[in-house]
Amino acid sequence: MTGTPPTLWSSLREHLDLARELRYLEIRFDAEKCKGTWQCYEVCPVGCWTPSKPLRVVEFHNPELCIACGACVLQCPESAIELS
Amino acid sequence: MIMATVFMKWLEKNPADYDRGIRLLTLGRIRQIQQWIVDTYVRKGIRILEIGCGTGTLAVMMAEKGAVITAIDASPSMLGVAERKIAANNLGTLITLKRMDAAQIGDVYEQESFDLIVSSLVFSELPEDEKKYVLSLCRKLLAPGGKLVIADERIPGGFSPRLLYYLFRFPLALLTWLLTRTTTTPLRGFNSALEGAGFQVHPAASYLGNSLVVYESQAALESAQPTTPEGTAALPAGVVGRLRHRVTLRTLLLDLWLLFFRIMPPYPKVRPGLYAVGEPDRSSPVLVTGNFDLTVRRLVKAIDGAVNAWLLVADSAGINVWCAAGGGYFTAEKVIAAVKSSHLERVVNHHALILPQLCANGVDGWRIRRETGWGVHWGPAKARDIPAYLQARRQKTDAMRWVRFPLADRLEMVTVTLGFYSLLILLPVLIFWRGLFWPITFSLLGLSYFYAVVHPWLPGRDGLYKSIPLAFIALAGLLLYTVLWNQLPGLSLFHWAVGLTGLSVFTAAELQGMSPLMRGEQANWSYEAVIGLALAAVYWLIPHITGWVS
Numbered sequence: 001m002t003g004t005p006p007t008l009w010s011s012l013r014e015h016l017d018l019a020r021e022l023r024y025l026e027i028r029f030d031a032e033k034c035k036g037t038w039q040c041y042e043v044c045p046v047g048c049w050t051p052s053k054p055l056r057v058v059e060f061h062n063p064e065l066c067i068a069c070g071a072c073v074l075q076c077p078e079s080a081i082e083l084s
Numbered sequence: 085m086i087m088a089t090v091f092m093k094w095l096e097k098n099p100a101d102y103d104r105g106i107r108l109l110t111l112g113r114i115r116q117i118q119q120w121i122v123d124t125y126v127r128k129g130i131r132i133l134e135i136g137c138g139t140g141t142l143a144v145m146m147a148e149k150g151a152v153i154t155a156i157d158a159s160p161s162m163l164g165v166a167e168r169k170i171a172a173n174n175l176g177t178l179i180t181l182k183r184m185d186a187a188q189i190g191d192v193y194e195q196e197s198f199d200l201i202v203s204s205l206v207f208s209e210l211p212e213d214e215k216k217y218v219l220s221l222c223r224k225l226l227a228p229g230g231k232l233v234i235a236d237e238r239i240p241g242g243f244s245p246r247l248l249y250y251l252f253r254f255p256l257a258l259l260t261w262l263l264t265r266t267t268t269t270p271l272r273g274f275n276s277a278l279e280g281a282g283f284q285v286h287p288a289a290s291y292l293g294n295s296l297v298v299y300e301s302q303a304a305l306e307s308a309q310p311t312t313p314e315g316t317a318a319l320p321a322g323v324v325g326r327l328r329h330r331v332t333l334r335t336l337l338l339d340l341w342l343l344f345f346r347i348m349p350p351y352p353k354v355r356p357g358l359y360a361v362g363e364p365d366r367s368s369p370v371l372v373t374g375n376f377d378l379t380v381r382r383l384v385k386a387i388d389g390a391v392n393a394w395l396l397v398a399d400s401a402g403i404n405v406w407c408a409a410g411g412g413y414f415t416a417e418k419v420i421a422a423v424k425s426s427h428l429e430r431v432v433n434h435h436a437l438i439l440p441q442l443c444a445n446g447v448d449g450w451r452i453r454r455e456t457g458w459g460v461h462w463g464p465a466k467a468r469d470i471p472a473y474l475q476a477r478r479q480k481t482d483a484m485r486w487v488r489f490p491l492a493d494r495l496e497m498v499t500v501t502l503g504f505y506s507l508l509i510l511l512p513v514l515i516f517w518r519g520l521f522w523p524i525t526f527s528l529l530g531l532s533y534f535y536a537v538v539h540p541w542l543p544g545r546d547g548l549y550k551s552i553p554l555a556f557i558a559l560a561g562l563l564l565y566t567v568l569w570n571q572l573p574g575l576s577l578f579h580w581a582v583g584l585t586g587l588s589v590f591t592a593a594e595l596q597g598m599s600p601l602m603r604g605e606q607a608n609w610s611y612e613a614v615i616g617l618a619l620a621a622v623y624w625l626i627p628h629i630t631g632w633v634s
Contacts, residue, residue, distance in 0.1 A: 042462045042480070043444035045487040069410070071444035 025068040025083045029060045033080035040072035040081060048072075102162065103139050106205060108260045110237075113291045114204070117235045117298060118142045120289055121202060125233055126151050130199040133225065135186050135218070136206030140166025140179075146202075147178040154198075156182045156189065158417045185417035187214055187424045188455070190221040198225050204235040208271045211356035211375075211399045213324070217425035219281035223303055232283060232301040237270040240294040249295050274299065322427040324357035327380070327395060329388040335381065342378055343496070344503025351402030352377035358426040362392035366433040369393050369474055371463065372422070373440055374400025374414050383467040390471040394432060398422035409446025416451035423456050438463040438478070441485065494536040501595060502532055527584060531558060531591045539595075547596030548589070548611055555588035575632050579623065586619040 027048070036056030041049040046065040049058045049072065073081045106114055118141065126132070128150030137143045137155035139162055147153050147170075157163050163181055170179050184192065186206065201222050207215055222232050240249050278285045283301035290297045319326065338352060354375045361384055373383055375397050387393060398418045400408035408414035419439070429435075439447060441462045449460040464473045464484035473480060510528070514521045535542075535554055542550040562580055566572045572580065593612050626632075 039449070039462075042485075043441055045442060045465055045485070047482060047486050069445040074446070075444055075449050077450055 027060060027063060027066055027072070028082040028084055030080045030082075031057065031059075033078045034058060035078055037077055039075040039077065043071040043075050045069065045071070103141075105260050106138075109256060110296060111256075111292065113296055117204065117289070117291060117296065118145055121204075121233055121235065121298065122146055122149060124288070125200055125202070125231060131197065131227075132200045132202060133189070133193070133198040135189070135201065135203040135222075136209075137166055137181070138162050140169045140181075142202065142204060143179050144169055144173050144175060147175040148173070151178070151200075153179045154182065154193075155179055156184045156186070158183065158185045158415070159412070161412075185421045186210060186218045187221075187421035188417070189218070189225060190424075191455075193225055195224050196227040196230075199227050199230045201226060201230070201232045202234070205237065207234055207274070208236045208238075211422075211425075213322075213357045214399070214421050214425040215277055216281060217421075219277060219283070223282050226303060229302070232278075232299075233288070234274075234299045234301070236274070236297060236299070237295060238274060238297050239270045239272065245294060253295070270295070279304070319360055320431045322358060322431060323394075324355060324359055326360045327384045327388070328361075329381075329385040338377065343499055344506075346378075346500045347504055349402075353402035354380045354397050356397045356399045356422055358422075358428060358431065359395040359397060361388055361395050364392040364394050366431070368432065369438055370396055370428065370432060370436065371438050371470065372396045372398060372419055374398060374403065374405040374408050374443070376400060376402050376404045376408075379404050379467075383470070386467040387470050391474050393474075394428075396422050396426060396428065396437070405440045406442040406445070409443040412446060414443055414446055416448040416455075419447060419452055420456055423452075423458060428458075435459055436461060440467075441465045441480075442487070489539075491537065494539055495533065498532045498536040498595060502529070505594065523580075523583070524587070527558075527587050528591065531584075531587055532595065535591050535595055542592075547593040550596075551589040551592030554592050555585045558584040558588050575627060578627065578632070582619055582623045586616060586623075589615050589619075 034057040036051075036058065038049075038051050038058060041051050041058055046062075046067055048060060048062050048066050050061055051057075052059050068083055070083055073083050110117075121142070122145045126146045126149045130151050132146055132151050132153045134143050134146070134153060134155040137157045138159075140155065143153050143155040143166065155166065157166070160183055163183055166181055170176055170181070182192070207218075210218060219232075226232060240246055275285050278299065278301050282304050284304045285299055285301045288298045288300040342352070354377055356375050369391070371383070371387075371393050373379055373395065379400075380395075380397060383395070396419075398414065399422070400414035400418065403411065403413055405414055419437070423437070435457060436459045437452070438461045439449070442465050444462055449462070452458060452460050461478050462480075463478075464470060464480055465487050466484070469480075469484040473484060505528075506525075510521065510525055513524055531554065534557075535550075539550070542553050544550050559581060562577070562584060566577055589612060
């Protein structure tokens with residue numbers, strides 16, 4: 001391992017930074033890439049995604065419900081969803 | 085299902101932690117063992133497969149002797165560190181890194197393509213079935229005369245060595261876990277597993293009172309007959325057993341323990357593998373889950389008697405599926421390994437896996453589809469919806485999809501959180517400030533359960549904001565008490581008011597972590613610390629300054 005070994009303090013800092021980051025993560029959805037597999041809708045535990053039947057795409061709703069769990073990001077086969 | 089995010093994040097260990105943990109657990113012997121393996125077995129130009137290379141220490145040592153190494157590991161973060169280490173030593177031409185689970189080596193590498201297969205502290209982490217499966221793959225991958233060298237932990241034989249081992253290991257394991265979140269499980273009966281896979285074994289070296297052993301194995305001339313597990317005569321080969329919903333004294337005691345101390349290891353685990361629930365046949369559905377005892381028991385309770393199904397228990401390190409997936413413990417690789425080592429394709433006539441929806445944050449469904457050819461279907465979020473989901477031919481309603489946080493779950497999680505914090509806070513209070521023990525205990529219990537009940541109606545999403553109305557309610561209660569029932573003297577009224585405010589902030593901010601549904605409560609820690617210190621200063625200083633106490 002290069003760099004300095006982690007200390008109790010640096011590990012704590014890392015945790016806090018991660019927690020802050022986690023809190024402000026937001027979904028970025030590139031609707032152009034969506035091919036309508038609806039995997040995001042299948043896996044979202046809070047109901048942020050709604051399938052739009054005629055167009056075979058999804059719509060992102062209710063960003064305030066998002067818990068940044070990352071399930072839709074991982075399951076999207078087109079990499080159309082990002083958390084940042 | 086619902087578990088504190090603080091816990092989930094804490095589980096995410098980093099590679100440096102892992103290295104430190106292993107060094108601590110083995111009291112530094114791991115370096116000696118690695119050196120011994122390099123000196124004894126490694127020569128220039130031989131082809132080596134290292135299963136579970138971790139941060140690449142051994143791979144680098146072996147490459148420095150000129151061997152050609154393929155090193156695999158399932159963890160991308162470990163591989164990241166290994167990659168930097170290899171680049172720093174300029175050994176990129178001799179070492180190939182691959183991210184893969186041990187059970188996949190049979191699909192990727194040709195038969196007889198290695199002269200030496202090494203693995204340290206990996207086999208003890210594999211589930212029983214996977215261990216046997218990977219050993220059989222190793223035998224196929226070894227060239228004639230090739231050797232399999234495995235360094236691992238085991239529980240020594242004989243009464244006094246074993247007693248000494250347990251006395252010594254328990255505090256060491258606890259310390260290591262607290263410092264680095266690294267744990268290991270010693271091997272049992274590994275000799276017979278090696279022999280079962282067609283190897284001739286002899287222990288080549290041992291360290292730390294026989295608790296760290298290097299097994300050297302070579303292909304036996306005649307491979308032993310594969311053994312079938314006992315007591316499963318009515319079930320197809322490869323099925324571990326039948327699971328039924330039962331309430332016994334053991335499950336009741338376990339439930340009681342888990343109600344308070346769920347987040348503290350060792351987590352009760354189920355042996356990974358394929359199980360039958362009810363009377364499944366070849367067309368019955370295959371449900372996949374993790375190997376946390378409570379998860380499996382709740383799942384079996386939900387489906388036993390309602391549906392006949394195969395239950396494929398994959399290794400999630402004994403953690404519930406949501407947290408295990410979030411923390412990187414329950415991954416596509418673990419599911420793939422379970423599918424392969426259980427020979428699922430011989431048991432059912434379809435190719436559909438039903439995964440818990442809540443593991444989708446860490447289990448890559450496309451990777452499973454791609455690498456196994458099995459279809460992945462995301463089942464309901466809660467086990468109790470599985471019968472209805474199967475009835476509806478794998479169609480989910482939105483209610484099955486969405487996770488809510490109803491009162492029963494809130495009360496459960498408050499109890500889980502309190503169990504942990506009672507050890508962290510109440511125990512020191514009991515020891516050092518005896519007089520405060522009962523007031524603090526009752527206030528903490530009262531505030532926590534009250535908060536659990538009113539949680540949805542307190543404004544805001546953040547625990548710190550929610551603590552403001554909570555504190556006001558607590559202070560109003562105190563005021564009512566002193567006016568209507570029992571006039572408190574000024575100083576103790578003041579102490580109660582400050583104390584209740586502090587506990588309200590602590591309760592609301594910490595219980596934010598009850599569920600991943602509430603985000604990032606750890607960001608509150610610094611505010612909590614500041615508020616806590618300020619209140620403590622007020623608590624002790626103001627009475628002195630105003631001359632309340634002399």
